[in-house]
Amino acid sequence: MATILARYVDWILLATRPVWAVLMERTGLSRSSVAKWIAWLHAHDLLGAVTRGSLPQYRPGTHGGTVDDGRGAVAAEYVLTIPTPSDADVTDEVDGPVEETRTPSGSPPRGEPLALRAREAQTRPGGANTAPPSRTWSLAATVGSKTDALAAAEALRAASLDLRRISARHVRHLLTPFFAAGWTASDVLHALDHRTDGAPWPYAGMARRVPGWTRHRLAPWLDASGRPLPSKSQRMAAAAVDQRARQRAWREELEAQHARSLGGPRIFAPRMPRAEALAPAPAPATRPTAPTQAYRDARAALNARLAARP
Template structure:
């Protein structure tokens, strides 16, 4: 933090990046800095102003004022203490007045990367009024042969931090709360049971969620899907269909659900899911088809030698196409036309 405005003004003038800015950019930025010094509170070394006040004083657009503030903050010469707030966003019970943001003057560290490498900033792309095609707060940082915006670098750094932070929280949660994994599994089972109620006939929609969980938890833990349970409610393990459809004639829907699913459980262990059985059958069928195709191709290759009439005819047509005419093919490949 700067002790006085004069020291801060000298830091601005001798900043390595500011000195390399074009004249058309440095002059209005310097005028804005002097205006900030006039708005400065010498006791607290803070400045509070609205964007509209700066726009009226310099006769510029809001994008230009935002650009100046962003540049000073990026150079390490300005720091935000409190953000502004419009009157229409004031909480209930508080005065509906516009609150201006509060900034403080700062002097950048000499060890900052911009001091040692001022060429990191592309000064040719810095203008007083940014182009409407490009974001007003975009600054470009050279990284080798590629130019990446400063906002992109910040977003990538924050994304890396967020991933590491979430992983750290999850590991701590697993250590401090051993029951967290059980709660997550219970939540997932409830979600599957609700989906089963949604996709099932009207029978399961007439009962609560707890009876459905009691009968389907074992199957869901074994890897069964909702389609597998719906198939098991209408079909036996041997592929035959049940005599009745739905829970009609049963004393309760839960008893019907228990009876139908019990047929797919043997020795307290669920059988292979119907979808998995179908996938295994499809894999075996495709393997058998591939074996039959390979066997047929091998038999065809053995039954048709190189001098067979069909192969000679194909080679003859190929030679005619390659040579351009039948006479040229006869001259270059007479062996193909001996039997013709």
């Protein structure tokens, strides 16, 4: 699997993005087996995900595929990595059978030595950094108190593999000025992965020192006085306000043009209530009419014939 991924590497971006259909064709494996091996490479730090594959109907912001974001089907993009000597004690055996009937939902467990190191890290002084994260905070919510900031930090640890290696309190300490400036957890994740112009940071593997890496990634998002710049969500909100203001000005100019051409403002009829507009039209009332002269003549002739009968 790693060999096939290496054959499709872009040596400029240093990333590989073959679709799963190609992987299945080249390896002769089923879809579940391809998923198993990719999960195994992820679990052993031999493969990193730069961009996750997605379809328009499942991507956020497309309303189930009804809104075209112009991206189409996005293929997953990976980078191959070289394990460090500290990972040499990880077992090379694949846990469980290779052929499965479904795509595995998680990574296979690692070898026992790594699990022992994880338990030792939790029991050493300051080992709270390795506590499992939990996401009980919305990534799109703003922070209003220290408790909210701690919950947002936990959500960030659940979403970021790098931030997961330090404690939630440490994450909150690093992000205090950004939370105070109205940033959301989603804004922080965007700033960690993108520069201020929207260009993504190149993938360089797992961060060696998470606090320094975090400060380095967030430094471009600070002004000369050290205050956070407007975040992605704040920029989008300001752009939406500006768009609505320009639309309102456009409508006012259009009304002024109509007023000049018609000699006054346009007057529209009052709108009907929705229930009244959708109600069926009432049947027209019919009134009885007097019989015509032809009907009277025919009736008189019929009565004369009836009277002439014996």
